[in-house]
Amino acid sequence: MKLLPINAINPSSYNPRVADPQRLNLIELSLRKLGFLLPLYADANGEILSGHQRHYVATRMGVEKVPVDFTKPLDLAERKAVNIAFNRGTNDLSPDDLPKTLTEALERSEVHELAEALPDLDIHSPDFYPCLTAEELPIQPLLSANTGRWVQYARNISKTLKGKGVVMPLVIDPDGKVINGIGRLQMLAESNAPTVKAVRISHAQAALADAMLNLLSMDFDIHNRYSDLLRYNSFRRSRRTRNELGRGFVFAVIGSKPSHTLDLSNPDHLKRWKAVHGSTVLDFGAGHLTETQILQQAGIDCNPFEPYHITKGEEIDKAASLEIVKSFLQGVRSGKRFSSIFISSVLNSVPFEGDRRHIVTLTAALADEKTRLFAVASSIQQTGWRNLNGAAPLNKSDASQITFMLDYEPGIGLGDISKLPKIQKYHTVPEFRELFLTQWQEVKVNIAVENVQAICRNPRPLDPVALKDAIAFEFDLPYPDGSSMGLVNKALEAYSTRLGVVL
Template sequence: MSFVRHYPLNQITPADYNPRKITNDSFNQLKESLKRFGIVKPLILNERGVIIAGHQRLKAMKAIDMQESPAMVLSEVSLHDEIRFNLFHNSVETNVSIVFVNGLEDQDEGYHWVDPNRIHVVNNKNPSITYEICRVWGSVIVNDKGQVIANADYAVACKQLKEPLLVYKMNSNQIETLEKYLHSNYGSYHYDELKIPSYNQLHCQMHRLTARKKKNHSSTYEQYVLPILQRNHRLIDFGSGECAYIKKLVEQGYKAYGYEPYYRKKGSWIIDMKRVIKMIKAIEWSIEQKGLFDVVVLDGVLNSVVHLDFERWVMTACNSLLRKDGTFITGTRNLKSIKTNNKKKRLNRVRQIQFLDSNNFSGIFRDGIWTLQHFHDHTSLKRLCKRYFNQVEIFGAKSGANVYAVCKSPKLLPLNEYQEALNEEFNMVYPGGYRHNKHQRIVELIQKFAKERG
């Protein structure tokens, strides 16, 4: 890592993965801050000049005709770590920890490198973020008393790593005015620009009922599906992943059907299109012979949709598949548990820290691609289910890992909504824009029975 005081802006390239957007008002405020105080936080770049953190500042600098900027240049950083850094950097823009830097009293205003022994952590209030940023870098702003007033979490990380810290010292009489700008929202997470295709979500599929420990069991099935399932019931698992529970139920003699549009060939990430079409034909035959289903299961699918349209389509499809006296059961990740995780001192996995946008989507970069997770709490899940079912019961601890809904009495939705949703769900887009177009008959049948159901 190196610090360049005068890096030409015309040699800097924005990253195409940055998931944040800024409002016009916030952008104007950012430009005003730069005019008034200069660049008190350097840009962070990789060695090719691609910006890792500071996209909005770069735009603002160019907008007011600045030509150069201080920059921290990171060497030998993988794309995965760049994206990870970008997400964490934008999570530590707040200043919740209390940290002082000793020995700056005689230093002039501006940038200085500080030995980690001079960092005094009074209170580490953001431990999960601090723990995870210990492999990435940033800078802090301090007043003339040595108190860190911006990005204290970086100072904590440098103290723990025993690495030098880059600080920008400012006079205290300027700090009060600066803090007004520092506390403004200069961008929020917005994943639409990443245009994440739905088939990326196959990387989110759970490995159920493996030889490993009980944690691979589905709490949705174990607590809510299996206890009510009867031998005469016909069940469909919509978005069944590897179909582990469906295979088990069929072996036990139950009439169970799975539909997974991104069913993978064993041991690979290749989608098994023949198996997908075979699932559709089996469901089609079952509906033609026996009508709609007694039990519809949606396990972990709501937290794997890539946008709200998909959530609407999958819920509409589940509504359309359910008999009038049937039961719909869904389980999904609990938003409250995510907020609890972010306060923990230590987390087992990086992915446990989530970076939420305004619709409670969180982006994760893994296996070289972006995926999304979507979260609900008890209130939002009940509100969602009430759009599609007359009777809705919500279960699960308020801050537990998952929240569940058991619903009855499906509402009759407009036929054009059924047609749109079923066409999307049973004829998904695959890599290269491919669609199998084997969905027409099943869509007609489901619409027919849903209309007759009323």
């Protein structure tokens, strides 16, 4: 940690926090009364990862130097992910804490009355930088002083930051009670650390610091600042592999029975499946192509669409993805009729309602009066959503998750924040039904096996404007290298030829 000129570091252009004047004034109040209890954090090149608003407010206050701790070198994707982790890790939060609820709690904490009891600090004195005098303390007495206060989610965030080489100091009162950093203390204890760095403050300071460090939080604008990243990070992870058909491909045949109970190598099972789904189908959002290949091996003419296909690790293979999309467009152009269209475990990873509506529009345009569409996605009954809302984790895997709630639309959680932040959308039955009713006349929706599932019949009359908009979106999706799909014209031509219209 170093005390550096304030202009030695620079804000990042992608910080997802949105400041407002009222909360910036509270940051100034915090700095005037408490100083820098925690340092700013920047990458090796001086790009701020945590502390944008404090840096901004300190600049307008006339502060000349700021305490800075540097991370190891990080690429852009890592910096964005760490930025998100910092935005959760500097507060002792739960996964269901939102800026709105934190602000309401802050308003109830009477911070101005608490601040009046404290003198202003001289911004040019050492007292303005208490984090620079953090003590290395034995960990055991702190564990005893904080028994029963553990927050598993805060611990998980702290572990993520530690993986990037960042361990922020604790802020404690004279009795050793942690004011900020309970997750860091838990994480260090679990790693058998003998000591921990801590900034010790008075009881009078602790009351104000508790509110300022844990409740003062800016609005999270990730859905605008990181929109492209959330789109291309929607790809199906390599760990999400299966050896059988997913729920969307089987629920209409076997109901709530486990997917593996349907085996298409069994002639009777295959006959039952084909009686429901036919023999020429579309797998929209095919992921690893597992279902596509299972169906093709069973003699089903299965046509995949997947814009974000991975062939190794967790890196999108753009070339392979484009080949899949081009092959799909050839099928569209040919006029091939689909007896069934599947959207299986796809819509829960699509980050925005408008994007999901585009998918429904594109698939409905490929249907006729005999086609049926089968869709499955995560519902609000899933364990992941219950955990986000404060339910106790059911197992060790659940307890280790780092997912938190966002409020730009209902049922949204953000996970995988250590490297590849990904949205999870948890649906209700009414909103899933409404989504498909935009393009289908008959929609049946229910919940089974914690998923919401739909069967759609009779597509509505073609809406050329909506279809053209959907094509312009889906066939120009962004990629991590800054490029886009670039197949809009080819898609317009394919759909126009198939439908006999000019789009």
